[in-house]
Amino acid sequence: MVFTRQDPPSPLRAQRGLLFFLVAAFLLSGCDLSGGGSSSFPEGKSVRFAVVADPHFYDTDLGTEGEAFDAWVNEEIKMIAGGEAILQETIRQILDTEPKPEFLLIPGDLTADGDESSHQKLTEHLYALVDAGVDVWVVPGNHDISNPNAFAYTSQGPVGMYSPDAEQFAEIYRDFGYGRAIKRDPDSLSYIAEPVPGLWLFGIDSNRYRENVNSSIVGGRIAPETMGWLLENMRAARENDKLVIAMMHHGIVEHFLGQGDFMPDFIVQDWDAVGHELAVAGMNMMFTGHYHTQNVTRRDWDDGAYMVEIQTGSLLTYPVPFRIVDLEMGPQGAKWMEMAIESRFVDELPYGTYPDGFCCFGYYARKFTEHIVFRRAMLELEALYGMEPARAKVYAPLMTEAVMAHFAGDESPSFSTLLRVIRLANDKDPVISEIGLILASLWNDLDPSDNNLLIQIDAPPE
Numbered sequence: 001m002v003f004t005r006q007d008p009p010s011p012l013r014a015q016r017g018l019l020f021f022l023v024a025a026f027l028l029s030g031c032d033l034s035g036g037g038s039s040s041f042p043e044g045k046s047v048r049f050a051v052v053a054d055p056h057f058y059d060t061d062l063g064t065e066g067e068a069f070d071a072w073v074n075e076e077i078k079m080i081a082g083g084e085a086i087l088q089e090t091i092r093q094i095l096d097t098e099p100k101p102e103f104l105l106i107p108g109d110l111t112a113d114g115d116e117s118s119h120q121k122l123t124e125h126l127y128a129l130v131d132a133g134v135d136v137w138v139v140p141g142n143h144d145i146s147n148p149n150a151f152a153y154t155s156q157g158p159v160g161m162y163s164p165d166a167e168q169f170a171e172i173y174r175d176f177g178y179g180r181a182i183k184r185d186p187d188s189l190s191y192i193a194e195p196v197p198g199l200w201l202f203g204i205d206s207n208r209y210r211e212n213v214n215s216s217i218v219g220g221r222i223a224p225e226t227m228g229w230l231l232e233n234m235r236a237a238r239e240n241d242k243l244v245i246a247m248m249h250h251g252i253v254e255h256f257l258g259q260g261d262f263m264p265d266f267i268v269q270d271w272d273a274v275g276h277e278l279a280v281a282g283m284n285m286m287f288t289g290h291y292h293t294q295n296v297t298r299r300d301w302d303d304g305a306y307m308v309e310i311q312t313g314s315l316l317t318y319p320v321p322f323r324i325v326d327l328e329m330g331p332q333g334a335k336w337m338e339m340a341i342e343s344r345f346v347d348e349l350p351y352g353t354y355p356d357g358f359c360c361f362g363y364y365a366r367k368f369t370e371h372i373v374f375r376r377a378m379l380e381l382e383a384l385y386g387m388e389p390a391r392a393k394v395y396a397p398l399m400t401e402a403v404m405a406h407f408a409g410d411e412s413p414s415f416s417t418l419l420r421v422i423r424l425a426n427d428k429d430p431v432i433s434e435i436g437l438i439l440a441s442l443w444n445d446l447d448p449s450d451n452n453l454l455i456q457i458d459a460p461p462e
């Protein structure tokens, strides 16, 4: 297991700070030392929680038949038909974890394409967690609300299904965020919850479902009114001595250099300014999904502000990950916290829940994803660069290898792959050089580690 540390922890510094606080409080208030704020996160307290991203749940009773269904699965690289079995196994593993996580975060794309039946059936599984003592907190993703692409895939072809609006979404998930929030944003489905005393969870709605017309808008943004609400409540969090964690569907920092330009739909609009503003306000970490890769990236600004984004891959795509997080706070009042993040993978499913001919589910998940990625690499090399299939076949395996590594996180090319990528990037042919540069960018894993790591969040400047 590889752990990386952002900065050395500073318990001594924090303890000195606490000592100073106690002495000052005594001098200022005589003998009254009671004012510590009983709802602060207690000294030395730790909390364990789990993170699942993009489960894209689909009620298979609606149908999994026809060419349209196959095209949908291939287009989106999602093991839709096996989604329920994967979710059940994930829940089993979360409940079997010792000690058991206190809550689960799901940062959006709860459903495949937002039909009501899939939402309702998903909540039945989430209630199983709550009944076993694991609270669940969700926010929507771009697929979940007022989605014109909600279909039942019947043998007669796709049939349009109703997709709940924002108000109905909040009602469906009333026990998984919206009915239990301590504050709700009047302009979006953002909310604040206190999953354990002293810890505020900011669930941020970064979706544009109100603008959906013929399809769901993939890109995300935080509206100015919601941004104002977030900043105001970050001030309240600091005034009330609350630790802050946050989640939203869209990315907030680049996961590879140039993502903001090449794949703007996967990172929130004005990501640099939005991330900086939140970071200055003291929001320094964000759990996300959307891009379906295992990736943790830290962005530092010149003024010392920083944001660590912990993006978790989809439950329906290789490597079928979820995360277990142990959050520990320093002495009360010091406001720093550490998060030990461990990634786990669903490798085994009961026989019959994935196609015959594979040794195990983990191998099937890899082959399923690899097969589609290879085919798409071939199509894109032919379409974008006008390559003949025979020539595209030279580069498609390299693209596939890099994309699969990107899905899994902690990208580390073999020496021979690295040499080939460098040669391609330096090729005189601009097309080949461009392919080489894309590959180099995919293999360039931005700090810190993606799967297992230790993150320290420092106290915001006073």
Ligand SMILES: [Fe+2]
Binding pocket: 054, 056, 109, 141, 290, 291, 292, 314
């Ligand atoms: Fe997704």
